[in-house]
Amino acid sequence: MLLLVLLQVLQVSVRAQFCPDLCVCSGGAAELRSVRCSATGMSALPVNVPPNTVKLRLEKTLISRVPRAAFYNLSELRFLWLTYNSITSVHPSSFVNLKALRELRLDGNLLTTFPWEGLRDMPRLQTLGLNNNRLASLPAHAALFLPNITYLDVSSNRLTILAAELLDLWFPLPELQEGPVRRKILGLHDNPWLCDCQISMLTSLSRSLGSPVVLMDQLLTCSKSVGQSGMLLTQADLSRCTRPSVQPAATRVVSPLGSNVILRCDASGYPTPTLTWIKTSAYTDCCKQDVLQNSEQLPRILEGFMQDSPRVGVRWSIISLNALSYEDAGEYRCQARNMAGISEAPIKLKVMGVTRLTRFPKKKPKKTPTKSSPKYKKPNQTSADSNALTEESPLVSNNFPSLKSRNVIS
Structure with missing residues (x-):
C-alpha cells in the first residue's frame, strides 16, 4: 500500500x-x-x-x-x-x-x-x-x-x-x-x-x-x-442590385503578325463587377491546323491583365498581347461578374501575315534566228543605229520589270 x-x-x-x-x-x-x-x-x-x-x-x-x-x-x-x-x-x-x-x-x-x-x-x-x-x-x-x-x-x-x-x-x-x-x-x-x-x-x-x-x-x-x-x-x-453589362472597345480586331495589340472592355453593374479574360477558341484557318494541334486546352483563363475601378459600379480591363503569332489568333471573352449575375462579350482577333511570296514568271527572251532558219535575213550593214537599239531592248526589259510586276511582288 x-x-x-x-x-x-x-x-x-x-x-x-x-x-x-x-x-x-x-x-x-x-x-x-x-x-x-x-x-x-x-x-x-x-x-x-x-x-x-x-x-x-x-x-x-x-x-x-x-x-x-x-x-x-x-x-x-x-x-x-x-x-x-x-x-x-x-x-x-x-x-x-x-x-x-x-x-x-x-x-x-x-x-x-x-x-x-x-x-x-x-x-x-x-x-x-x-x-x-x-x-x-x-x-x-x-x-x-x-x-x-x-x-x-x-x-x-x-x-x-x-x-x-x-x-x-x-x-x-x-x-x-x-x-x-x-x-x-x-x-x-x-x-x-x-x-x-x-x-x-x-x-x-x-x-x-x-x-x-x-x-x-x-x-x-x-x-x-x-x-x-x-x-x-x-x-x-x-x-440597386444590377446585373453587369459588358462593352468591348471592338468586337473584331485585325493585326499584323509580330505586332502588339491591346484588347479592352468596360463593365458596369452593382455591386462593382470583377472582370476575367477567357480564350475560348484558336485559329480556325485550314492552313494552320498545326497551330490547332499544338494549342493548349481551350477554353482557358488568361492571366496578366490589368483592371481598375474609377468609381463605384464601373470597371475596365485591358489585356496586352505582344509580338503576335498565329497562336494568339482566336476568340477572347471578357467576362464580368458580381453577386447579381454574369455577363460576357466576345472579341475576335485575326492575325494577318505573308505566308507565301508569289512571283510572276519572267518572260523568256525571243530566240535569235540562225542562218539556217528560212526567216533569217542578213542585217543591213548600213543601219547600225537600228541594230544597236534592237539588241538593247531585251536587256532593258530584264533589268527593269514593268510597273505592274513591281506592285504585285511588293
Whole structure:
C-alpha cells in the first residue's frame, strides 16, 4: 500500500514538472497531450507548454496580446483555443510553425483587427472562430488566405459591409474550381449590416441548391437600409442590385503578325463587377491546323491583365498581347461578374501575315534566228543605229520589270 502511494506521488510530481503553472495537463509523455489554462490571474502566455501538446486551451484569463512566434515549439498542435480572454492584438507572425493546426478560436476577445496574412503559417487550418469581438471590417485581401477555411464565424462583431472582391475570391465560379465544390460554413449574424445588394445576394446564394456557402443563421437584420432599420434582410428594398453589362472597345480586331495589340472592355453593374479574360477558341484557318494541334486546352483563363475601378459600379480591363503569332489568333471573352449575375462579350482577333511570296514568271527572251532558219535575213550593214537599239531592248526589259510586276511582288 505504501508503495502504491509513493508511485502516485511520483507521478503527480513528474506531471507537475512538465505542466505549466496555473494549468491542467492530461495525457502522458507517450500520449497526445492536452493543456488547459483558465486561471483568472494569468496575464501572459505560458512558456513551458510540453512540445507534444495537441490541444491548448487558454480561457478566461487576463492575456491581452499574442506576441511573435508565441507557439513556435508546439509543432504538433492541432487545436488552439484562445477564447474569452482580453486579447486586443495578435502579431502577424504569432502562428509560425503551426503546420499541423486544424482549428483556431479567438472567440470573445477585444480584437478590432485580425492579421489575415498570418494564416499562411497554418496551411491545414479549416476552422477559424472570430465571433464576439470588435471587428469592423472583413477586408478583400483576407480571401487570399482563406482557400482552405471551411468554417468561418465572424458573428457578433461590428461588420457593416462585405467586399465584393472577398466573395469573388473565396467563392469562385464553379467552372474555375478544381474538383468538387467545397461547401463553406459562414457565420454573419448579429452584425450591424448595411443591407445592400452585396449581402442580399450572398444570402440568396446560400439558399440555392448546391450552393458553396451555408449561413449559420439566415435571419440577418439590417441596421441601415433604404427603408427602415431593424428589419430583416429578406424584407429590405434592394433595387440597386444590377446585373453587369459588358462593352468591348471592338468586337473584331485585325493585326499584323509580330505586332502588339491591346484588347479592352468596360463593365458596369452593382455591386462593382470583377472582370476575367477567357480564350475560348484558336485559329480556325485550314492552313494552320498545326497551330490547332499544338494549342493548349481551350477554353482557358488568361492571366496578366490589368483592371481598375474609377468609381463605384464601373470597371475596365485591358489585356496586352505582344509580338503576335498565329497562336494568339482566336476568340477572347471578357467576362464580368458580381453577386447579381454574369455577363460576357466576345472579341475576335485575326492575325494577318505573308505566308507565301508569289512571283510572276519572267518572260523568256525571243530566240535569235540562225542562218539556217528560212526567216533569217542578213542585217543591213548600213543601219547600225537600228541594230544597236534592237539588241538593247531585251536587256532593258530584264533589268527593269514593268510597273505592274513591281506592285504585285511588293
